Amino acid sequence: MFREQTNIAPFLARLTRRSRLTDDERRAILQLPAHAAQIQANVDFVSPDQTIDHACIVVAGLVARFGQTASGERQITALHLPGEAPDLHSVVQPKARSAFQALTTATILRVPHTALRAVAARYPAVAEAFWRDCMSDAAITSQWVVNVGRRDARTRTAHLFCEMAVRYDAVRDTGEVMFDFPVTQLHLADATGLTAVHVNRTLRALRDEKLLVFSGKRARIPDWDGLAARGEFDAEYLQMNVSRDEPMRITEALG
């Protein structure tokens, strides 16, 4: 039980980045029942149209949400790193509408909907934090529409790497940035709406521009400002730190 609590901690940390929670509320989240599970790479662990009774939290590895066309081409619509809950929305929408896969062997925590609903019902501020968390993901998805719809391959790829760098919390200053990013070029293609071949060429072009080196599942960004400019990247939409903003607790609306 204690081990499970420490596993939930990153998820709680993520929530409290954007929502204020009392000690009781935090405790309630840490005490959520959870079953750890190892997930094999490239195998659906949630399938579309499946009705599920639990949400999951990524503990280790990288999880992706997939869409598919009739001809079988795939499109990643979201990436989820440790601490995130890819299908938290299933609490209010148990019927899955897209597939989830781990891109590498991953560890997840399965948390029953019943438990999540109980906490949300007992602590409205937690329900609010869940809602807000889902909306953060939605803001990212919105940006992906813009990225995939309107930017050329290099800008698009640069933007993706910038987003991941910030989400992996790898951007400390404006100098060199490095982070592990365990994806293949095929995964990058599925995320950017390009083909694997063109991703390869695009990566090489960005390397030639001395903006990004991606090799051995590790990304190195020699010049953060340069890549951010190349990718038209503005981290604002990721709202990595809004805790200093006003409380925004619905609970306090009653006065």
Next chain:
Amino acid sequence: MFREQTNIAPFLARLTRRSRLTDDERRAILQLPAHAAQIQANVDFVSPDQTIDHACIVVAGLVARFGQTASGERQITALHLPGEAPDLHSVVQPKARSAFQALTTATILRVPHTALRAVAARYPAVAEAFWRDCMSDAAITSQWVVNVGRRDARTRTAHLFCEMAVRYDAVRDTGEVMFDFPVTQLHLADATGLTAVHVNRTLRALRDEKLLVFSGKRARIPDWDGLAARGEFDAEYLQMNVSRDEPMRITEALG
């Protein structure tokens, strides 16, 4: 006041399509304070980075959420028709991250966040309905990533028209489908990630295939099944009717 209640009714109807609400809860929503406003076409009525203190509900017209690239190209990331609340998420995220514009002269209702939060705090089931409503929009955005990222121009356009037909509630049987869709070809380009010129050619191609006639801001789909097949369209993700599903009231989780 009475007039305002009737204007909120379509929004309530939308909520109750997917969430169960008691009479009290419905009444509370209908009694939300709201100011009607006329919105001019093609002018931002919400700008990015603006912190807002109210959400809006579309009463008449068509509202779009826009993203933009550095070079000024625009991408529509969501379309909202009457009864929908384009920025309901602002209740938990007052800082806007994209622009909103009406595509035609539109009427909206502005509802103060304070009032929305008060209702959500007093009736947790309403908070839940709001959350679920936002997640429905998110499911659509997810599909748009797939559409824009992986489908060719014709399939993409066909898919968009199918989605709009269903959301306008124009699909009754599998025969001919007609609905008003007040957008220009430039708007369609911004929604599909194509150029206006290519949208024009794509529309003509679909007309030649006898699948879609779009003229005078009115869409006619002679053969619904045909267009749906052409657009790889499956309405499931729109979840237009899930009320018969289990209650899913977080409130009931306490037992």
Next chain:
DNA sequence: CGCGACGTTGAGTTCGGTCAATCAGCGTGG
């Protein structure tokens, strides 16, 4: 009647896709 917004069409270009071959790394079994 003339202006502006929108729609339509043609000609030429280009970015990214397709097809196909080769290479590199790595785990497995002989």
Next chain:
DNA sequence: CCACGCTGATTGACCGAACTCAACGTCGCG
């Protein structure tokens, strides 16, 4: 230890869907 086979990365040659540029048509409206 090495051959084999698999997955992923890389490269070249060619192709085509969608973009660009530019002109012209059409419609509504002041």
